[in-house]
Amino acid sequence: MPATAAGKPVNGPNKGLFQNTAGFSTLITVTVLTLAWLAGFASRLFAVIRFESIIHEFDPWFNYRSTAYMVQHGFYNFLNWFDERAWYPLGRIVGGTVYPGLMITSGTIHWILHTLNIPIHIRDICVFLAPVFSGLTAIATYLLTSELWSRGAGLFAACFIAIVPGYSSRSVAGSYDNEGIAIFALQFTYYLWLRSVKSGSVSWSICTALSYFYMVSAWGGYVFIINLIPLHVFVLLIMGRFSQRLFVSYTVFYIIGLLLSMQIPFVGFQPIRTSEHMAASGVFALLMAIGAMKYLHSLNPKGQWKQLLIVGGLTAAALVFIMVVFLTYMGVIAPWSGRFYSLWDTGYAKIHIPIIASVSEHQPTTWSSFFFDLHVLVCTFPVGLWYCIKNINDERVFVALYALSAVYFAGVMVRLMLTLTPVVCILAGIAFSILLDLVLKEDEVIMTQPEPEESKNLYDKAGKVKKRTQEPLPPADAVLGMNVRSGTLIAFMILLMLFSVHCTWATSNAYSSPSIVLASYGNDGSRKILDDFREAYGWLSQNTAEDARIMSWWDYGYQIAGMGNRTTLVDNNTWNNSHIALVGKAMASNESAAYEIMSMLDVDYVLVIFGGAIGYSGDDINKFIWMVRIAEGEHPRDIHEADYFTERGEYRIDSEASKTMLNCLMYKLSYYRYDSGGSPPGYDRTRGSLPGNRGFKLTYLEEAYTSEHWLVRIYRVKKPDEFNRPRIPLAKRTIPTSNAVSKKFTSGLGSGVQYDTTSKRRKGLLKNKPTIVKGKKVGRLE
Amino acid sequence: MRFKHYLIFTIVLTFYKIDAQTRAKGLEEKVQQLTDLTAKKSIISLNYNRFKDYVKAPPRDYSFVVMFTAMAPSRRCAICQHVYDEFLVVANSFRFSQIYNNKLFFGMVDFDEGSDIFQMLRLNTAPVIMHFPAKGKPKPADSMDFERAGIHAEAIAKWIQDRTDVQIRVFRPPNYSGAVAVATLFALVAGFLYLRRNNLEFLYNKQMWAGAALMFCFTMVSGQMWNQIRGPPFYHRSKNGPVYINGGSHGQFVLESYIVAALNCSVVVGMIAMIEAAGGVKNPDVVRSQVDGKKRRFQSVVGLILVCVFFSLLLSVFRAKTQGYPYSFLFK
Known part of the structure; x- marks a missing residue:
């Protein structure tokens, strides 16, 4: 990033002006951190500049919707919000099933700004929240690293984390998600924890617990904290580093953190009822036991206390462990949930929870994605780890454990790269700081002692700051020579420069797509915006009844609710697998079977995403096999995955595809009336083949809307009286009076009630007429 | 008849x-x-x-x-x-x-x-x-x-x-081999510790612990977990001879991940060599008294070359795998 590079020369000219070292280093620190904040903020704005200030992807739309609800209706109404627009007909208690920290944060900012009479729309706050918080993360990382090593290393780490792609992947402008603020809370909690372990003061521990509370309110990843801190304590105990400071800080943190975390409705009693939290309470009990024995020891310092201590500690540990296992066995404590269990047993999710396995960010990580997200840091952070372990103390035990656990989790799941990134930045910052510190310090010794004014421009900020904090080396150390030192400097400056251009490139190319607005580039470099999603959702909100129920695959649930403002059956909060499986079954069945399911679920419209016309690969046909798998998990009698493959086991859509595939609802809705896409009309550019079933008619549905590039297709589900209904005997014929259908027309006109009554009157008139045929006609017309 | x-x-x-x-x-x-x-x-x-x-x-x-x-x-x-x-x-x-x-x-x-x-x-x-x-x-x-x-x-x-339509609930005979292996390992470690109970100094050897931690990091960062879960081939045999590097960024071969681990390791070794040559972190006195300036300079240069060359190699391998990646250093 330009600003990081700009941050470096700042200290050179300033140096002569400030003889006061403390003030000088503070100024440098503040300047560098401000620049890091600015650089981090600026590098996350690609999406806003290229497209517009818009909420991205899927989950952010839900967060935005609930934030807007909270701002409009107040916090308590938000906590009690029952959203009948989601998971029809079940509904969702939103207040009790979200981590409200994100909404509260942006709601608070909104409130403060409006109190100051700055009229800003809540959407803009939501869009820019994550980039702003990336600056706070940089500061928290600086604080954490300075606790661990030195302030120079802290500045390096802050600059790294401000721009590293592994973190900006989740915090670009518009990606309004929990992770955006949670990484800040994570780093800040760790910083406060190290402070409290160092000082042993109750106030720092309470601060840790408060910060932990914020983290719990913000992200489900708080489980990482509540397992890592006990692990730290446990390892310190094993290493024989028990101290009163540790005792005070952990006990205070655990009790207050436990009570606070249970205040979040979504978390509730989980901290005392589930296995994920049991490590913390086990370590608490162990610490208590060891503390008690130490106390007894202090009463009578003579005798066989040491052995008793070891034996007692081991017994206590064993007791605690057996207790937890027993309680789990008895069912008092819930066992590990599937999501966590799949981190240890990596094959588990694939067999038992297809809905987890189907998400691409739950896949394991290749080395190239490590390199993509961390670049030079990935091969330098082990150096920091090496020196942290070689010069171990209480805090560095923590960072070593942090690094080892995070690197394991990141290896198992791409998504958890996010928790690895901060610690990699810290350790790489330490590594760079050590090296440049040494290289520059010798320079300093030779050059500055004769004439301090001369040394300019060569210095790196970190070396500068660090030099002041550690005792200077004697001049005899100057052995490396000028050439080697400047060579090293130049090489490492090049590496850092490569890192910053890589970060910009990665953020710009890979992580800045809003994914609801697509861009395509022509041969001449001209850009074409494909705005099909918003077009279709806009159509939904304008042309369908207020209470219309839209069936789509769960990926699009939040977007339909957020942009179309309509009721959905399933959405991205995948809490009810059987409901999702039902939708999957409807999509995978043939039209008449699907119609049964759809009328059971009161579906009015079906929405499918079809990318064949423009070659968009993330469409429903490509996701379809997961729908089949999830449906098969719940309805093994009706859906068989093998039926959707060809006999040779290929997944195809052309004329060789299986019959089931060619006649299922998803296929028909995708290819109905499709004649675009290239030289043979109807060519599917995503799959690169011609669909095998074309020119068919739909019986139970009718096309309602197709967006400009065929990307979103919406179908209306016909009422039973609209398709070839069986002949009813004369006596049983009635004219339908209830009318969801007529409402749809009236809502479009905007004068619902009046029109409705007139139509009813007209109906009454017709009903009295003796001829049946006319009445039937009216029924059809409607 | x-x-x-x-x-x-x-x-x-x-x-x-x-x-x-x-x-x-x-x-x-x-x-x-x-x-x-x-x-x-x-x-x-x-x-x-x-x-x-x-x-x-x-x-x-x-x-x-x-x-x-x-x-x-x-x-x-x-x-x-x-x-x-x-x-x-x-x-x-x-x-x-x-x-x-x-x-x-x-x-x-x-x-x-x-x-x-x-x-x-x-x-x-x-x-x-x-x-x-x-x-x-x-x-x-x-x-x-x-x-x-x-x-x-x-x-x-x-x-x-x-x-x-016959639903069989698979019941595996419980597999004790994992548990037995872990128990044996524990027993071995415990026995080893017991035998050497008078000389447990090696447990305080930070170099050993640091080395183990680094090994773990290299293993994870080079995608061994991916290999474990996905089971890719060791390398690909094609008509034009063996291919060691998978062409796409979503796949890798086992050998490829070893190569990457080695490259990462070389960069780290180079950097540590440079730091040690420049005086190390805490106790520069020892280094200074033993190694003379020339040797340290040499070590420093070797470290620098290791870092630059192997990082450039890593970058070029990455560049070969990622479509349209524009940057490189030393090598194409």
Whole structure:
């Protein structure tokens, strides 16, 4: 990033002006951190500049919707919000099933700004929240690293984390998600924890617990904290580093953190009822036991206390462990949930929870994605780890454990790269700081002692700051020579420069797509915006009844609710697998079977995403096999995955595809009336083949809307009286009076009630007429 | 003479009668025999005659799941043993479960015992698991697709449920080998510690711990977990010789990940060498007194070269894998 590079020369000219070292280093620190904040903020704005200030992807739309609800209706109404627009007909208690920290944060900012009479729309706050918080993360990382090593290393780490792609992947402008603020809370909690372990003061521990509370309110990843801190304590105990400071800080943190975390409705009693939290309470009990024995020891310092201590500690540990296992066995404590269990047993999710396995960010990580997200840091952070372990103390035990656990989790799941990134930045910052510190310090010794004014421009900020904090080396150390030192400097400056251009490139190319607005580039470099999603959702909100129920695959649930403002059956909060499986079954069945399911679920419209016309690969046909798998998990009698493959086991859509595939609802809705896409009309550019079933008619549905590039297709589900209904005997014929259908027309006109009554009157008139045929006609017309 | 005729007639009649009996009573008898066989061994091994009688001959009201395999060591079929184990797990689960009935039987044909069966069914490969339904001929879907479903017992059970509507809950005999291995390891470590209880200094050797931690980091960062889960080939043999680097960014070979781990390791070693040459972190006195300036300069230069060269190599490998990546350093 330009600003990081700009941050470096700042200290050179300033140096002569400030003889006061403390003030000088503070100024440098503040300047560098401000620049890091600015650089981090600026590098996350690609999406806003290229497209517009818009909420991205899927989950952010839900967060935005609930934030807007909270701002409009107040916090308590938000906590009690029952959203009948989601998971029809079940509904969702939103207040009790979200981590409200994100909404509260942006709601608070909104409130403060409006109190100051700055009229800003809540959407803009939501869009820019994550980039702003990336600056706070940089500061928290600086604080954490300075606790661990030195302030120079802290500045390096802050600059790294401000721009590293592994973190900006989740915090670009518009990606309004929990992770955006949670990484800040994570780093800040760790910083406060190290402070409290160092000082042993109750106030720092309470601060840790408060910060932990914020983290719990913000992200489900708080489980990482509540397992890592006990692990730290446990390892310190094993290493024989028990101290009163540790005792005070952990006990205070655990009790207050436990009570606070249970205040979040979504978390509730989980901290005392589930296995994920049991490590913390086990370590608490162990610490208590060891503390008690130490106390007894202090009463009578003579005798066989040491052995008793070891034996007692081991017994206590064993007791605690057996207790937890027993309680789990008895069912008092819930066992590990599937999501966590799949981190240890990596094959588990694939067999038992297809809905987890189907998400691409739950896949394991290749080395190239490590390199993509961390670049030079990935091969330098082990150096920091090496020196942290070689010069171990209480805090560095923590960072070593942090690094080892995070690197394991990141290896198992791409998504958890996010928790690895901060610690990699810290350790790489330490590594760079050590090296440049040494290289520059010798320079300093030779050059500055004769004439301090001369040394300019060569210095790196970190070396500068660090030099002041550690005792200077004697001049005899100057052995490396000028050439080697400047060579090293130049090489490492090049590496850092490569890192910053890589970060910009990665953020710009890979992580800045809003994914609801697509861009395509022509041969001449001209850009074409494909705005099909918003077009279709806009159509939904304008042309369908207020209470219309839209069936789509769960990926699009939040977007339909957020942009179309309509009721959905399933959405991205995948809490009810059987409901999702039902939708999957409807999509995978043939039209008449699907119609049964759809009328059971009161579906009015079906929405499918079809990318064949423009070659968009993330469409429903490509996701379809997961729908089949999830449906098969719940309805093994009706859906068989093998039926959707060809006999040779290929997944195809052309004329060789299986019959089931060619006649299922998803296929028909995708290819109905499709004649675009290239030289043979109807060519599917995503799959690169011609669909095998074309020119068919739909019986139970009718096309309602197709967006400009065929990307979103919406179908209306016909009422039973609209398709070839069986002949009813004369006596049983009635004219339908209830009318969801007529409402749809009236809502479009905007004068619902009046029109409705007139139509009813007209109906009454017709009903009295003796001829049946006319009445039937009216029924059809409607 | 007449007597003789009578005898022959009787014999013929008897045979005819027996024959008729087998035909008439065939089904019950067959089921009875199969049940007896299953009681002995949950997978019935079939030769040509048995196969014809039990599996092919028409009066059947039971489904037959048959595995065609080549277990003889000379056939060198590595996967056959795996498939056999998993198949046995399924068969046993069915045999000892509550839903056990005589509507489903498990059988096995070894190539060396029934090559004529292979010919009859035109099978060229092994192992194959086929389902012979009670009525009608096997359809293409009646032979299991290992490629897609995998060879796990669960997958086989699911496929059987697909084909026959018999739901088998797979019950694996608990596998103690993992637990035993862990226990042995613990015992070894504990014994080792006990033997050296007077000299536990090595536990405080930070270098060892740091080295172990670094090893773990290299393992994870080079994507060994991905290898473990996805099981890619060691490297790819193509027409133009072996390919060590997977061309796409979503895949990798085992060898490739080792190369990357080595590259990462070299960069780290180079950087540590530079730091040590420049005086180390805490106790520069030791270094200074022992190593003279020239040597340290040399070490520093070597470290720098290691860092630059191997990082550039890493970057160029990454660049080769990532479409449209614009940056490189030293090498293209």
